[in-house]
Amino acid sequence: MGDAKMEHGKKKVKKRGRSAVFWLLTFLILMVIFLVCAQWSYRYVIESATERAEGTPITIAPQEGISVDIPLGSGTESIAKILKDKGIIRYPFIFKIISKFEGYDGYYKSGVHILKKGLTYQQIMKILTANPERSPSVKVTIPEGYTYKQIADLLAKKGVVDREKFDEVANNYDFDFDFIDDIPEGRKYRLEGYLFPDTYEFDPKAGEAAAIKKMLTRFNEMITESEYKRMEKLGMTLDEVIIIASLIEREAKVSSERPIISGVIHNRLNSKDPSMRKLQIDATIQYIFLNEQGSVKEVLLTEDTKIDHPYNTYKHEGLPPGPISSPGEDSIRAALYPEGDYLFYVQKEDGTGEHYFTKTYDEHLSAMDKAKKNKQSKE
Incomplete structure (x- = not known):
C-alpha cells in the first residue's frame, strides 16, 4: 500500500516537471517572436523616419516605370488591389496595415502615378501621396x-x-x-x-x-460686343454671319479677297432679282459630297449642280441651312465687313487662286472665258 502511494507521488512530480518545461519553452518561443518583431518594428520605424526626414521626392521616368491610374475616391483597399493587379506589391493586406500604421490612409491622390516593382511600401506610399503625373x-x-x-x-x-x-x-x-x-x-x-x-x-x-x-x-x-453690335447694324444673326463666313472660308484662296467675296454674297442676298439670290457657290456642292461620300470632287460637273439637296445653292435661294465649315477670324471679320459692289466671281485658273470679280452677267461670261483659256494654256 505504501509503495503504491510513493509511485503515485512520483507520477505527480513528473507531470509537474513536464508542465514547467512546456511553459518555459512556450515563454522562450514567445520571447524570441517578441524580440524578432521588436527588432523588425524598430528597423521599420527607423527606416520610415529616415525616409520621411530626407524628404527627397521619388521620381521614376515614365519609360522605366509602370503607369498606375488611381480613380477618384479610391480607398486604401481598392488601391492595394490595383497595385497587386499591376504586380507592384505581393501582399495587399500588409499594404493596408502599413498604410494605417504610417498614417497614409485618406491622403492618396487620384490620377496617374509612375511606379515600378521592387519599391518599398513606404516608397510606394510616398509616390501615391505626391501629386500625380500630369x-x-x-x-x-x-x-x-x-x-x-x-x-x-x-x-x-x-x-x-x-x-x-x-x-x-x-x-x-x-x-x-x-x-x-x-x-x-x-x-x-x-x-x-x-x-x-x-x-x-x-x-x-x-x-x-x-x-x-x-x-x-x-x-x-x-465674338466680342463689337461683333454683336455690327451684326445688329447689318440686321443679321450670329448664325447667319457664321454661315457666310464658312462660305468665304471655303471659297477664298487669297486672304485679301475675303471681304470682296463677302461683298458678292451680301449683294446677291440683298438683290431684288430672285435668280441673284441663288448664290451658286460650288463649295456648298462640295460640302454635300464631303459629308455623304467622304471626299470632294476634283471637278464639279453641271449635273452636280442639279443635286436635290437643301445645301445646293444652285437650286435654293438664300443661305444654306447651316455653316459648311469652321471659319477663321479673317473670314468672320470679312462676313461682317463686306466690300465692293460685285455680283459674280470666277477663279482665274492661273495657279494664283485669285478670282475675276464682275458686276454684270455679260462681264461674268467674259471672265469665265478668260479662266477657261488660262486653264488650257496651263495644260
Missing part, C-alpha cells in the same frame, strides 16, 4: 475651313476623343454658351461652324465634352 497633352492644329466631320475625325485619330461619343456629346450636351441656344434645331451636326480652328493642347483623359468646350470657348472669345 496626363500627357496632345497638341492638335484644327485648320481653318475644316468641317465638323473632319475635326471629329482628326481628334479621334490623335487619340483625343472617341469618335462615336464625340458625336453624341456635340449634338446633345448642354454647353453653357448663349450662342448654342440660338443655333436652329434639326441640323445633322449642331456645332458645324462653331468649333473654332486653332492650335490646342488637349488632355486625352479629359473626355469629349472638355475638348469641345475648349474649342467653343475660343469661339466665344472671338
Whole structure:
C-alpha cells in the first residue's frame, strides 16, 4: 500500500516537471517572436523616419516605370488591389496595415502615378501621396475651313476623343454658351461652324465634352460686343454671319479677297432679282459630297449642280441651312465687313487662286472665258 502511494507521488512530480518545461519553452518561443518583431518594428520605424526626414521626392521616368491610374475616391483597399493587379506589391493586406500604421490612409491622390516593382511600401506610399503625373497633352492644329466631320475625325485619330461619343456629346450636351441656344434645331451636326480652328493642347483623359468646350470657348472669345453690335447694324444673326463666313472660308484662296467675296454674297442676298439670290457657290456642292461620300470632287460637273439637296445653292435661294465649315477670324471679320459692289466671281485658273470679280452677267461670261483659256494654256 505504501509503495503504491510513493509511485503515485512520483507520477505527480513528473507531470509537474513536464508542465514547467512546456511553459518555459512556450515563454522562450514567445520571447524570441517578441524580440524578432521588436527588432523588425524598430528597423521599420527607423527606416520610415529616415525616409520621411530626407524628404527627397521619388521620381521614376515614365519609360522605366509602370503607369498606375488611381480613380477618384479610391480607398486604401481598392488601391492595394490595383497595385497587386499591376504586380507592384505581393501582399495587399500588409499594404493596408502599413498604410494605417504610417498614417497614409485618406491622403492618396487620384490620377496617374509612375511606379515600378521592387519599391518599398513606404516608397510606394510616398509616390501615391505626391501629386500625380500630369496626363500627357496632345497638341492638335484644327485648320481653318475644316468641317465638323473632319475635326471629329482628326481628334479621334490623335487619340483625343472617341469618335462615336464625340458625336453624341456635340449634338446633345448642354454647353453653357448663349450662342448654342440660338443655333436652329434639326441640323445633322449642331456645332458645324462653331468649333473654332486653332492650335490646342488637349488632355486625352479629359473626355469629349472638355475638348469641345475648349474649342467653343475660343469661339466665344472671338465674338466680342463689337461683333454683336455690327451684326445688329447689318440686321443679321450670329448664325447667319457664321454661315457666310464658312462660305468665304471655303471659297477664298487669297486672304485679301475675303471681304470682296463677302461683298458678292451680301449683294446677291440683298438683290431684288430672285435668280441673284441663288448664290451658286460650288463649295456648298462640295460640302454635300464631303459629308455623304467622304471626299470632294476634283471637278464639279453641271449635273452636280442639279443635286436635290437643301445645301445646293444652285437650286435654293438664300443661305444654306447651316455653316459648311469652321471659319477663321479673317473670314468672320470679312462676313461682317463686306466690300465692293460685285455680283459674280470666277477663279482665274492661273495657279494664283485669285478670282475675276464682275458686276454684270455679260462681264461674268467674259471672265469665265478668260479662266477657261488660262486653264488650257496651263495644260
